[in-house]
Amino acid sequence: GAGVSQSPSNKVTEKGKDVELRCDPISGHTALYWYRQRLGQGLEFLIYFQGNSAPDKSGLPSDRFSAERTGESVSTLTIQRTQQEDSAVYLCASSQPRNNEQFFGPGTRLTVL
Amino acid sequence: DAKTTQPTSMDCAEGRAANLPCNHSTISGNEYVYWYRQIHSQGPQYIIHGLKNNETNEMASLIITEDRKSSTLILPHATLRDTAVYYCIVSSGGSNYKLTFGKGTLLTVNP
16 A cells, blocks of 8 residues: 655745645554654654644644644644754654554655755 | 664675664663664665564564663665665653654665
């Protein structure tokens, strides 16, 4: 079946603009995760969804970052008033309940000019 | 979650076994060892995980020492396509959703 998909694959925006990044998880995966990867660095956890609730938002770096999820389906990560330090690859992953084998999407490369 | 220590980089000849070490000396009893890899410009890919017994699947073998303070990921016959950054992650069963990725080991498989 289809894997995790993310859109857009690349996004270039100007400082101060808002951006929305989309993640379509694998069908049947109730858990969904967002990570950020800066150039040359490891992944930083941002937020975790179980169904459409987010029991752990501890990784969101500031209140400019928010995420929502519709049921056990699509999730959107929104960054308001983007800053240059937001430039990174944003990765989404999903997994089955009580299974920590996370399946990652290809990521969205965000560049803030 | 316990911290892990991995070498920054390793080289391996194509067709040979690649043995990637990981130290996790502060691992606690309910924490699992996970291995993921990330090929350039792609999302990470799950490889294998274990608690205390050695594990094997179609991709690799995981050897965990008896005291669980270290482990080794073994790719039995490395190919050029195995060139990637390999991440060793320790995560507890309770909060096992949160994977903390360090900088990993860049494995370069040479022809």
